[in-house]
Amino acid sequence: MGFYLRQRTIQSAISLLGLIVLVFFLARLTGNPADLFLPADTPQAIRDEYAARHGFDQPVIVQFGAYLMDLLRLDFGESLRDGTPALDYVLAAFPTTLLLSFWAMTISLTIAIVTGSVAAWHPGGVFDRIASLISLTGASIPNFWIAIVGVLVFSVWMRVLPTSGTGTPWHWILPVAVLFIRPCGVLVQVVRSSMLAAFASPYVKTARARGVRERAVIFVHALRNAMLPIITVAGDQAAGMINGAVIAETIFGFPGIGKLLIDAIMFRDFAVIQAAVMITAIAIFILNIGIDLLYSMLDPRVRHG
């Protein structure tokens, strides 16, 4: 296991390096931040001074080298807007998104496992058909649409939920809903099909022939095998939450990493963009390693392979 962890860490570090290169140069394709921060009629001398202060007068490759050197000291640079260290911004916003994703994922998985298992119990039955229809709809609706319609219905018409902010638990309902509906729809389908496969498997038949109780057949024999594909897809969906977070946080004014990222891109605040992307990437790498570990706990074939 130690060997495996080391191997995965090295692979992740290589991917991270590629990501740094990509983000650094792509961010600079958006244009010169001086055009945004300084008034249009700013004299050239002041523009030059601004560029020199932030190192933008250097060739891009030199800027990149300097950035890398800073990174080695865990210095992600300062925000162009107010000089605060970029990392502080990111670390302040990160827990909000983490909590948002955690709730969305927990609700998704709980609903999906229960609904998918029950649907697979009687494939083609009434419950199965209704569950399939709803989950397919859920998996197909774009989340920005859910967000806008949610605000319209619950905040504007019914006036029961707030439109933005984080003050009370009520503030969390709409953003979590926007995040969980899509993954939940996808997961219901995955749970259903992997439970179906498990129910049809010879080992389930063998367990029944052995006189094992039906409840144990489902939860001991079928579910543990069915969990393997579910975990894979759930991991994917969790990693994809950042996409949803950008939309949900922007629409609901939620101070998470998604909103931070959008704001930073609007201002060409390079250091903050880079820091936000990298911290997110590291979180996703950790998530993936966690999933692999979970996988090897559940499946001995992975452990010994």
Add this chain to the structure above:
Amino acid sequence: MSSHLLEVRDLGVRFHTRAGVVDAVQNVSWHLDRGETLAILGESGSGKSVSASAIMGLIDMPPGEIHSGSITFDGRDMLNLTLAERRQVNGKRIAMIFQDPLAALNPVYSVGSQITESMIVHGVPPTEARKRAVALLDRVAIPEPERRFHEYPHQFSGGQRQRVMLAAAIAMQPDVLIADEPTSALDVTVQAEILKLLKTLQAETGMGILMITHDLGVVTEVADRVIVMRRGEVVEQGALSRVLTAPERPYTRQLLDAVPGRHGFAAREDRAKTETLLEVKNLSKFYGVTSGIMHTLTGREIRALNDVSLTLTKGEVLGIVGESGSGKSTLVNTLLGLTTPSQGEVLYRGQTMLSGDNRAMSKIRRNIQVVFQDPTASLNPRMSVRRIIAEPWAVHKGVLPRAQWRGRVAELLEQVGLSPDHADRYPHQFSGGQRQRIAIARALALQPEIIICDEAVSALDVSVQAQVIQLLKRLRQDHGLSYLFVAHDLPVVQDFADRVAVMQGGRIVETGRTEDIFERPEHPYTQKLLDSRPAEERERSRRKEIPA
């Protein structure tokens, strides 16, 4: 009430499907007593497993429906049990093992926990169950049972997995053991060991065994009585020796007749003078074992093929026999150009087949075609039969002008015993045997000199198998074809091959004329293979029947 331990009477089971009601079995009656072995023999679709599933309550209802008959076990009506009563019988008084032990064992639990489970669910305390499970593993001859108790199914060999299944099945000392094709997925030498173990366990415990199989060899090895089933009905039943020697029904006779290896050896001509088509010289294939993130070679290597040499002359059938892992698939892949060998040479009519010149190779390879084991997998389900058979002409341009494809497809279909009207149908509309005929027609499309049959009849029922071999024989006569006939068991090659090469661990351990191999095997492994054949086949080849 009946006096038999287990009795099935007039059982009728049907399934409600979208296509309508399908009768799985009708009027099936049989009985089983303590200490005896009853075999249900039938080909695929005969309904041979249905009565066993009904006994164990394993038929999904719906879509299944038991519409008539009764099953009594020890005086108890098995079709009207509550779930709790059912659990008291399943695994405790009647146990069952299945065909594919890898699939039947839950991959995520240790074998020990699966054996103890079968005891714990019937009230044995866990510590006691654990002790007994280790003893059971020992009983079914798993070495180091204490240690292996904690291992997982994938860490066992195929034969060992079936032993583990057996250990779990006999844990509660059941009165009846139902074995549904228990050895079909295993190599012959392993099959012989499992059947022997079954008999020993039966002698010790006095349990009745219901053996469900498609394999007449297995039946003759273990059964006291036999039931022959076809299309959901019992064709014939009686004592084994009576059914074997004096079958009453034409279908039984046909089934017995179809079993390979019953017709002595292939009539042979002197082939010394004929030309050599294919020459394989010192062929080896090594696979390096890699490790680490950069997949560096460790210096260890797996020798899939080790110094293999053979020749094939015009019109000859060379049988290549080997169990799983013997290297026969690697050999086939190398001949087809799907694998590059590490060393050695393959010559077709004196020309190398291993040069890098793709255009020249394509021309040579045209003469060597292949028929694979599973026609369901080797025929593209979305292509019509016409497109499947014509595809080789689309690939090798200039062999046949497009205008003639239609007529030629019709001719080929007729040659393999199908109707030209079949050209517009799709593979799923055909039976297994018919699909294999389509695959043979495709192989014939380029008028090859050699056809490699890679387990081409292994997946087919015996009666279908016999028909396909008959077809291959006829095609050889009509077209002077040569065959490289790869198989995992000996009987199939016995009455078809002129010469046999026996492979083990990547090497050819023995080559010779078929008669010599079967009657005077020299290598110990060949002897072991021959001894592993069920008794009746051994007896038959000793009797040396005269070819009809």
